[in-house]
Amino acid sequence: MVTQLPAPLIIAKRMGDVRIHTFISSFADDSIANATHIIESKNKLVLVDGQFLVPYAKQFRAYADSLGKPIDRVYLSHRHPDHWFGLAAAFSDVAIYALPETISFLKAHGEDSLNDHWKMGDLAPNNIIIPERSVSPGDETIDGVKYVFKKIIDTEIDFLLAIGLPEHQTYIVQDLIYSGTHLYLTKYMNHWIRILEEMLVSDYEFFMPGHGFPADKTEVARNIEYLSAAMQAVGDGLANSAFKDFMLQRYPERKCPGIFDIYLPRLFDGASEF
Numbered sequence: 501m502v503t504q505l506p507a508p509l510i511i512a513k514r515m516g517d518v519r520i521h522t523f524i525s526s527f528a529d530d531s532i533a534n535a536t537h538i539i540e541s542k543n544k545l546v547l548v549d550g551q552f553l554v555p556y557a558k559q560f561r562a563y564a565d566s567l568g569k570p571i572d573r574v575y576l577s578h579r580h581p582d583h584w585f586g587l588a589a590a591f592s593d594v595a596i597y598a599l600p601e602t603i604s605f606l607k608a609h610g611e612d613s614l615n616d617h618w619k620m621g622d623l624a625p626n627n628i629i630i631p632e633r634s635v636s637p638g639d640e641t642i643d644g645v646k647y648v649f650k651k652i653i654d655t656e657i658d659f660l661l662a663i664g665l666p667e668h669q670t671y672i673v674q675d676l677i678y679s680g681t682h683l684y685l686t687k688y689m690n691h692w693i694r695i696l697e698e699m700l701v702s703d704y705e706f707f708m709p710g711h712g713f714p715a716d717k718t719e720v721a722r723n724i725e726y727l728s729a730a731m732q733a734v735g736d737g738l739a740n741s742a743f744k745d746f747m748l749q750r751y752p753e754r755k756c757p758g759i760f761d762i763y764l765p766r767l768f769d770g771a772s773e774f
């Protein structure tokens with residue numbers, strides 16, 4: 501039986517000689533508005549992340565296939581299950597690239613991560629997939645499009661791959677930005693803010709998040725404000741449910757409050773760093 505989930509949203513935008521497609525899973529129920537992207541150039545497709553829940557991963561794949569160009573590769577931005585699980589469900593035949601640190605973590609802990617999510621039932625994949633190709637920071641031209649790969653350390657995750665398309669003023673930042681949804685907080689909020697501040701004064705104008713809709717610099721600034729408020733609240737001694745209540749009250753417009761229950765035990769009870 502396949503679980504029925506709310507329909508995803510797909511947004512496509514032409515940017516010169518490429519089209520950038522963003523596939524966003526539902527903001528409701530078990531879903532946290534996972535945003536995955538396709539860079540469609542003249543002859544091929546480059547994808548970023550693989551969705552979380554199996555039905556969305558399959559729909560994302562079907563959408564990519566509907567564009568009528570081969571999928572050249574998928575980049576996995578980081579090791580969190582909501583970006584990685586779907587790859588096993590729908591992209592096992594595609595070359596998957598990731599940072600070497602992401603690959604070694606998944607080799608060591610990927611099976612445990614899947615086992616920890618047994619409650620998801622058929623929304624989780626049956627098996628895992630380990631990316632086999634490593635990507636290093638630097639520039640690369642793929643199908644005539646310039647890509648800039650960056651390794652961002654200690655923000656929402658220890659190692660994050662961010663991908664710039666400088667010719668298109670577009671920066672695929674995944675979980676550096678939560679666009680319109682509550683952020684997944686870590687103890688590295690201060691450093692995270694520094695990274696976002698660099699983005700604010702960069703030449704990039706369009707920011708592709710890991711959750712929510714494509715964003716502009718206003719949303720980057722809002723994320724900085726959110727992180728600052730969270731740091732202040734932690735500094736004031738708020739923790740766990742008191743912290744959650746404070747953030748929900750301060751940001752009633754942000755969606756996907758389910759994320760609090762994922763990170764609170766990590767942030768306040770030391771369950772794990774990320």
Ligand SMILES: [Zn+2]
Nearest residue numbers: 580582675710
């Ligand atoms: Zn995420």
